[in-house]
Amino acid sequence: MTPPPLPLAEARRRFLDGDDVSARSVPEPILHSWRRCQGLGLDVGRWRPPSRLAETELAARREENADWLQRARPAIDALFDGVLDDGHVVIVADHGGLILERMGHPDFLDRAERVALAPGMDWREDVRGTNAIGTALVLGAATVRGAEHFLERNRQLSCTAQAIHDAQGHLLGVIDVSGQPRRLHDAHRLQVEAAVRRIEHGLFDRHAARLHELRLAADPALLATPRCGRLGFDDDGVLRAASRAALAALGLDWTALGRLRFAQLCEQSLEHWLSRHGIHVASLRHGGELFSAQLLPVRTGLDPLPREAAHPPPPPTAAAATAMRPEPPRRPAALAGATAVADVGLPAGLLDTARRLLExxxxxxxxxxxxxxxxxxxxxxxxxxSRHRQPLVAVNCAAIPEGLIESELFGYEEGAFTGARRQGSKGRLREADGGVLFLDEIGDMPASLQARLLRVLQERVVQPLGGGAGQxxxxxxxxxxxxxxxQEVAAGRFRADLYYRLGHYPLRLPPLRERGDVAQIAAALLAAHGAAPRAITLSPALAAFIRAYPWxxxxxxxxxxxxxxxALVDDGTLLTAEHLPATLRDAAPSAGRDDAVHAALARHGGNASAAARALGISRSTLYRRLGRS
Ligand SMILES: Nc1ncnc2c1ncn2[C@@H]1O[C@H](COP(=O)(O)OP(=O)(O)OP(=O)(O)O)[C@@H](O)[C@H]1O
Known part of the structure; x- marks a missing residue:
């Protein structure tokens, strides 16, 4: 007869006494980790924390990780938002287990500080014993509760962490949620998983910007969601990027990159699939499993990878291929294409005008x-x-601190300032060479830089910080x-000369309330989010609400x-106004009145032709809509 599982404290005591402990008493990954720690000679009771990294060195480590951290920021912030009220902290560590960031509930920060769960501290497993951060670096993911920690002093923690990999299997770091034992639940592990999935999805977009993407899912409804598996093939049909979900589903690991060919997976060649035009969907059998597969046309994604990464991440690890269990869709579908509704309802020819200007x-x-x-x-x-094969490099002038925007844009030479990367930085302008530079939120560009930017626009020569020849x-x-x-120019906050240099022919994207076919846009968005295979449709009443609401x-x-x-409704639902959140329902404009038409007419002094033009609709449509309201 198999003995009953032991309480954790007892199992731990026996383990430390050298007795055999079964995996029924201690989760297997924890037991294995304890054995590793023991093998390294770590002492459960006597341990002194290594000293904290100096601020300047920590700043340099953050800078090394700045690229993926910046991309991961929205997911990290959302995770933080989700766990803050539970009294937890969110921790971000780099691929070497060094804590880069800690955001947390004040109730727990003190306790975290006492066990040195703080920025600048090293939490690798071989230094700190079994712990979620260090053990996740070894295994890909780990949850370690209370006495499962190898070191006595860490028993006051419960933590769950997952490693982050880019689409080429490079281990980038770890996201962890830590809190008091008993307060950490399985839901927190799922939240960390969801955050990492979101981060890796974004990293895949970036890596695979110029690849042919094959999406895989057991259920076709998942093809447009972050839960699908994603593979990126180059023009020769060689696998160049992958998501962990795809590799796990196919029973592959990262060594398939650079080796697996499209035809080995899909029977026919990539050219054959490409010749089927646009998005191609088919069924695929691999290793006895049946998948739905979808080949997407090459995207020219925003902000692709710089040709040479400044800090090449370490090589892929075995843990990188940890399996991801297929789960039912809990999250909304991802947008299938970046330009899903780019043209719908825009004043006629706006995109074409912009294209001609740029050309x-x-x-x-x-x-x-x-x-x-x-x-x-x-x-x-x-x-x-014509530059779609060249980089599109985006700079958000409002998001970069004033002190950094200059080096971000113009780059710097080796040793230009304290904290500068040793090999200097190319700067976004030079990264965009041959392509397109997108200066987002230009109205927020610091005045001191406006003159410098104007000079570059006129002379087309970039002078990096710290001297060096102009390029x-x-x-x-x-x-x-x-x-x-x-108005910013009139108020003296934006240079008139830069405004005229940039704004030869300003183009205005109308707000939704002025666009004539909001309901059509909504339908296009629903389609892009995979509503059709789930048989979810928009009721006429909800479409009317969408048309009338000012958005x-x-x-x-x-x-x-x-x-x-x-995300909230079941398959086959007819979406009605009843599904709206109460706050929105209450804000519904008076029924029947077509505010967009009335607003456009008011702005154009009652001139129906001008109002129709502004709305991007015909005059007859405008009168029809007026008649209805
Ligand atoms: N063409 C489009 N197709 C589908 N969705 C879109 C499209 N344009 C915008 N969206 C939706 O609106 C969101 C905001 O779009 P975007 O960031 O381009 O707006 P923006 O005008 O640049 O906003 P901001 O000024 O706040 O930066 C997108 O994340 C997407 O959800």
Missing amino acids: ADIPVLLLGETGVGKERFVQALHAAG RVDVRIVAATHRDLA PGNLRQLDNLLRTLL
Whole structure:
């Protein structure tokens, strides 16, 4: 008869006494980790923390990881938001187990500090014994509760962590949630998993920007969601990028990169699949398993990888291929294409006008409220132009601290300032050489830099910080802002000469409330988010609401709402106004009144032709809509 499982404390005592402990008493990964720690000679009771890394060295480590950290930021912030009220901390460590960031609930920060769970501290397993950060670096993921920690002093913690890999299997770091034992639940592990999935999805987009992407899922409804497996093939049909979900589903590991050929997986050649035009969906049998597969056309993604990464990450690890269990779709589907509704409802020819300006090397200045889709428009513009095979490099002038934006844009020479990378930095302008530079939120560019930027635009020569010869660059410029730039000029906050240099022919993306076919846009977004295979449709009443609501957050708000609804309802649902959150239902404008038409008419002094033009609809449609309201 098998003996009953022992309480953890007893199992631990026996383990330390050298007795055999079964995996029924201690989870197997923990037991293995204890054995590793014992093998290294770690002492459970006597241990002194290594000293904390000096601030300057920590800053340098953060700088080395800045690229993926910046991309991971929205997911980390959302995770933090989700666990803060439970009294936990979120920790970000690099691939060497060094804590780079810690954000947390004040209740727990003190305790975290006492066990040196703090920025600048090393939490590798071979230094700290079994712990979620260090053990996740070994295994890919780990949850370590209370007395499962190898060192006595860490028993006051419970932690769950998962490693992050890029699409080439490079281990980048770890995300961890830590808290008091008993307060950490399985839901926190799922939250960490979801955050890492989101981060890796974004990293894949970046790596695979110029690859043919094959998506795989057991259920076709998952093909447009972050839960699908993703593989990136080059033009020769060789695998160059992968998601862990795809590798796990196919029983492969990272060594398949550079080796696996498209035809080995899909029977026919990549050319054959490509010849089927556009998005190609088929069934695929591999190792006895049946998958739905979808080949997406090559995307020209925003902000692709610089040709040479400044800090090549370490080689792939075996842990990189940890299996990901297929789970039912809990999250909204990802947008299938960056330009899903780029053209729908925009004033006729806006994209074409922008393209012509850019082709003639005339800067494009995009104006529009927040969330109208300026960034998406730029992606579509880049994809439509002759430079679509060259980089599109984005700089968000509002997101970079004033002190850093100069080096970010213009680059710097070796040793230009304290904390500078040893080999210097190329700067975004030079990264965009041959391609397109997108200056987002240009209205927020510090005044001191406006003059410098103007000089570059005129002379097309970049002078990196710290001296060195000026270098000629060939970039096409697109700038965008939600501010009224003319007003910023009048108020003296934006240089008039730069404004005229950029704004030869400003283009305005209309807010959603002015666009004539919001319901059509909503339908396009639903389709892009995979509503069709789930048989989810929009009721006429909800479409009417969508048309009449003023959408202060524009496309971003509409898109978020639709994604949320899709996540909440079952397959086969007819979406009605009842599904809306109460706050939105209450804010519904008076029934029947077509505010967009009325607003456009008011702005154009009652001139129906001008109002129709602004809305991008015909005059007859305008009258029809007026008649209805
Ligand atoms: N063409 C589009 N197709 C599908 N969704 C879009 C499109 N344009 C915008 N969206 C949705 O709106 C969100 C915001 O878009 P985007 O970032 O391009 O707006 P923006 O005008 O640049 O906003 P901000 O001024 O706040 O930076 C996107 O994340 C997406 O959800």
